[in-house]
Amino acid sequence: MRESNSVAVLTGISAITSAQIGTLLELYKFPQLTFGPLDRVLSEQSKFPSLYQMPQKDTSLAIAMVSLILHFSWNWVGLLISLDENSLWIISELREEMAKNRVCVAFEHVISSNMFMEVTNYIRFHHQINNSSANVFIIYGDNEHLQNLTLYFGQFLMTGKVWLMTSQSELFISRRYFMLGSFHVHLIFSHHHPDISGFKNYVREVNPSKHPEDFYLARLWVLSFNCSYSESDCVTWENCPQDASLEWLPGHIFEMAMSEESYNIYNAVYAVAHTIHKMLLHQTEGNGKGIVPSPAQLHPFLKKIQFHNPAGDLVILDEKEKLEAEYDIVNNWNFPEGLEVKVKVGLFSPYALHGHQLSISEDMIEWAIGTTETPYSVCSESCDSGFRKSPQEEKAACCFDCIPCPENEISNGTDMEQCVKCPEHQYANTERNQCLLRVASFLAYGEPLGMVLACMALCFSTLTAAVLGVFVRYQDTPIVKANNRALSYILLISLICCFLCSLLFIGRPNTVTCILQQITFGVVFTVGVSTVLAKTLTVVLAFKATSPGRTIRWLLVSGAPNFIIPICTLLQVTLCGIWLGISPPFLDTDVHSEHGHIIILCNKGSLTAFYCVLGYLGTLAMASFTVAFLARNLPDTFNEAKFLTFSMLVFCSVWLTFLPVYHSAKGKVMVAVEVFSILASSAGLLCCIFAPKCYIILLKSDRNSLRGFRNKAPKQKNKI
Structure with a gap:
């Protein structure tokens, strides 16, 4: 090696081989x-x-x-790694x-370097792929492991899968194991590089x-073109087409475009x-004489070298300053008879926005055979609008139910992930994908129920x-006088106020x-019920006044019952004042009682105060009922105790029935129940007390006279 004129060594694809050679070359400080x-x-x-690595x-x-x-x-997505x-x-x-983009790993399979010891793993792996809902797999590994994977693919047929891999992986995942006719799709990520001017022409014209x-x-020429040659003084090619070219060969045998490895070379x-x-x-600048350098002298310059190649790319050998690679995304088009064409279908640039x-x-x-649609690879189908995701127990985040x-x-x-609650003034439509404006609703005069109650x-x-008016018109008749016309007037006026x-x-x-x-409801009803109590006490005192003693007679003559x-x-009024001071009624809305409506109603404020007012009325009513019941059999021509x-x-x-019905009602029905109770109880007082009197005044006028009174008196005595 010391006698060689070489100044550097190029080593190939295998990192293991490069490492082994590198250990030897390092002894001589030989650039690799x-x-x-x-x-x-x-x-x-x-x-x-x-050692210097050329790729980005x-x-x-x-x-x-x-x-x-x-x-x-x-x-x-499934992962196949070494x-x-x-x-x-x-x-x-x-x-x-x-994980950052919510993509889940369906399974992860480790590719073994020893195929014969991992037969069981490969069988399990085949079963796992075929039974998984994942149709997309990422393959990444070194050459030795991937060679074993190609042998595995040759044994089993798996269709409709998409394989993502790098160009180095693609070299070892031979196309023939993916079956002619595109039973599988693989998308290859290769380093992007510009075309080298004149390269294809050079390859087209090259020959042995x-x-x-x-x-x-x-x-390659012998195997591809059925040539033969003989060696004598020179090599003579026989039986070869005169214009044979590498361009004739299919893509899976020889590719005309410059590969990523060729570009690195x-x-x-x-x-x-x-x-x-x-x-x-x-050297020339130093001593004016250029000497052929030794390999070891190249290292200081190789470490710092940066230049633009003829294609315009910046080349840097220092790994700390190397640029990030851009990726061409390549898809194999497989024509009949194995004629393969690699087609660039996309580009990924880390420098873009x-x-x-x-x-x-x-x-x-070109997707799998028999389909033109993009394959699906999801654990669960997407949840449409109106639904939300509900994670499945003990499964990946991509597996969920739609509820x-x-x-x-x-x-x-x-x-x-979550449904959004509509604002109070809006409601969800039937599909639960849009909030609609609620319609304001209240017990209106224009709707049938409101119209009936108002009428x-x-x-x-x-x-x-x-x-x-009848009582005023016939105020001097015995029946009006006998029933305390002043209290009758007060009661009738209070009933008018109750109805209104x-x-x-x-x-x-x-x-x-x-x-x-x-x-208003509490006060006018109190006036009405207390008037009934006063009338009842007046009847009782009138009969008791015939007994010896001045006290009862004085109470009757002085009009003491009227002070009730x-x-x-x-x-x-005091109770109502306390109610207004503590927690008065206020305007409120109800969005739950009627779908699609916002009911405008009055909130009672303090329910305790409201029930105190009702309880007070109930107490007066029970007192009036008790006194009237005890006086019901007192003799008199015009005794109204029974009425x-x-x-x-x-x-x-009416009011005892009101309580449970009121609590079970909602929205404007609750208001209607209260209005109906007011009308019913007021009508009960009007009819029960005044209907008999009006009947006598208007239809039985002969009984509303002194003669009628005298004729009826003996009958009353006989009954006694």
Whole structure:
């Protein structure tokens, strides 16, 4: 080696071979340039200080592969790797990039270097691939492992799979094992490089006659063109076509385009030439005499060499300053009879803007035989809008079930992790993919229910006013006088107010009506019920006044029962004042009772205060009912104790029924229940107390006179 005129050595694809040769060359400090793929072991300067690797860095390979996977919406990928250091590095990069982009590993298979000891693993691997829902696989490994994988592919038929690999892997995954007719698709990532001017013409014209020293070229000629040759003084080729050319050979035997390895050799030759040129210039500038350099003297210049080759690419040998590789994405088109053509279908550039690094021509890709559609490789089908993903237990994140969004929540995209709740003023449509504006709803005068209740309130208030008019018209008749016409007037006026206060509950609520609803209801009903209590006590005192003693007579004559009305009303007003001070009613909305509607209603504020008001009314009603019930059999021509008893029974029944119905109702039905209870209880008082009196006044006028009273008195005595 010391006597050789060589100044550097080119070593080939195998990193193991390069390492073995490098150990020997290092003894002589002989520069070694490798044109195989960049190897991390060979990058250790402490072990191989005289070795230089020509390829660019593969730091973006994982990003390039995952970008292609994302482009086709694949998220379920199998990994086939060897256990060499390069594979372990790339697999960690792949896992990190896949996890970052939510691409899952369907399974991971380690390619063994010893095929005969791993027969069981290969059988299991075949079963795993055929039964997996993954249709996309990444292959990465060193040459020795991949050679065993090609033997495996030759034994089993697996169709419709997509294989992502580098150009180095593709050299060993022979096309014939993928079956003619494209039963498989492989997309190859190779370093991008510009075309070398004149290279194809050179290859087209090359033949063994021009290069007799090239043994491999002669061997190729013999095998490909059925030539024979004889050796005498010169080599004579026989039975060869005169115009035979490498261009005639199919792509899987010989490729006309410059391969990635050839381009690295091209750059290696130029690197050595540039280095020698710089070294000679340095010597000439130093002592004016150029001496043929020894190989060891090239190292300082090789380490720093940077130049642009004739194709325009920047070549750097220092691994710390090497550029990241751009990747051509190549697809094999396989024509009948094994005529293979490699077609560039895409490009990945790490120097492009994010989101524009990958460009791909889908229509140029030849997919598996029998299909023109892009293969699927997903663990679970995408969840459409209106659904969200629900992870499957003990499975990868890409495996999930699709469940509908809950009520009033939507998802308007595919594969949504969570559904989004609609705002309060909106609701989810039936498909749960859009929020629609809610329609404002309340107990309106224009709708049938509101119209009926409003008509009832007006009719009953008119009827009550008519009764009041009758009582005023016949105020001097015995029946009106006997039933305490002053209290009757107060009761009738309070009933008119009761009927009319129900109108506050109908129509679009506002803050004022919300307060007036409950306060007016509580006060006017208190006036009405306390008036009934006063009338009942008046009847009892009237009969007790006939007994000896001045106290009861004084109470009756002084009109003491009438003071019950202001006293009871004052207590209710106090309760209402406390209610307004602590937590008054306010305007509120209900979005849950009616789908697609937002119900505008009045919130009671403090439910405790509301039930205190009702409880107070109930207490007055029960007191009136009790007193009236005890006085129901007192004799008198116009004794109304029985009617008061029955009216209080109706009143209490209505409000006792109101409580459970009110709590079970929702939305504007709840308001309608309260309005109906107001009308029903008020109508009960009106009918039970005043209907009999109006009947006598208007239809039985003969009984509403002194003569009628005298005629009926003996009958009452006989009954007693």
